[in-house]
Amino acid sequence: MTKIQLVTNTVINQGVLPLYYNADETVTLEILRSLYKAGIRAVEYTNRGDAALSNFTKMVEIRNAEMPEMLLGIGTIKNVQQAEEYYTVGADFFISPGFVAEVAEFLISKDLLYSPGCMTPTEIIKAENSGVTFIKLFPGNALGTGFMSAIKDVFPNLKFMPTGGVDTTKESIESWFKAGVSAVGMGSKLVSKELMLAKDYATIENETKKVLEIIQTLK
Numbered sequence: 001m002t003k004i005q006l007v008t009n010t011v012i013n014q015g016v017l018p019l020y021y022n023a024d025e026t027v028t029l030e031i032l033r034s035l036y037k038a039g040i041r042a043v044e045y046t047n048r049g050d051a052a053l054s055n056f057t058k059m060v061e062i063r064n065a066e067m068p069e070m071l072l073g074i075g076t077i078k079n080v081q082q083a084e085e086y087y088t089v090g091a092d093f094f095i096s097p098g099f100v101a102e103v104a105e106f107l108i109s110k111d112l113l114y115s116p117g118c119m120t121p122t123e124i125i126k127a128e129n130s131g132v133t134f135i136k137l138f139p140g141n142a143l144g145t146g147f148m149s150a151i152k153d154v155f156p157n158l159k160f161m162p163t164g165g166v167d168t169t170k171e172s173i174e175s176w177f178k179a180g181v182s183a184v185g186m187g188s189k190l191v192s193k194e195l196m197l198a199k200d201y202a203t204i205e206n207e208t209k210k211v212l213e214i215i216q217t218l219k
């Protein structure tokens, strides 16, 4: 199995990709542990602050020591330099808010999954023609389930994951899966700023478990 297949299968099997960023290294690591305890085996950390690279490097260390099967992705990758930096420290997969052809070329040549944000059929076609197989529909809440249903048959070889404003309720999750997505990306509705500020790792774990349970009922 290739690395791209491993990441794809893990994210699809899980059905949800949690994503977060926190400037504090300890909070970052505790959230990683909470997600792992909830059953998460692939997580996205976002490149959205000065501490992102050093925190992610520490996450890789902790992963190697405590949770070797956890796949660590980095999000908000906008150029090849950023992709190279995170490749160097051991990121398992890469996500962007938009499609960047040079990043696709760099990552696919290294057998690393690149999931670019797309919000039009033209962007999806460009991504597909570059070898991308897993599309982040971004922003998911702006596009809606109707967009997903409408494009599904046009792209039978692609997997889709809406991200951005995706809710944790059963109704919301169900509607996305009915529309044809392979997974949903969840940031602030799952790992909220409030829970991070309160260092309420137990609630993050419980909420994540609930989402995983909802997804299991849909399979």
Ligand SMILES: O=C[C@H](O)COP(=O)(O)O
Residues within 6 Å of the ligand: 019, 075, 097, 163, 164, 165, 166, 185, 186, 187, 188, 189
């Ligand atoms: O790229 C990821 C999104 O910014 C996450 O959005 P969210 O926090 O609304 O889930």
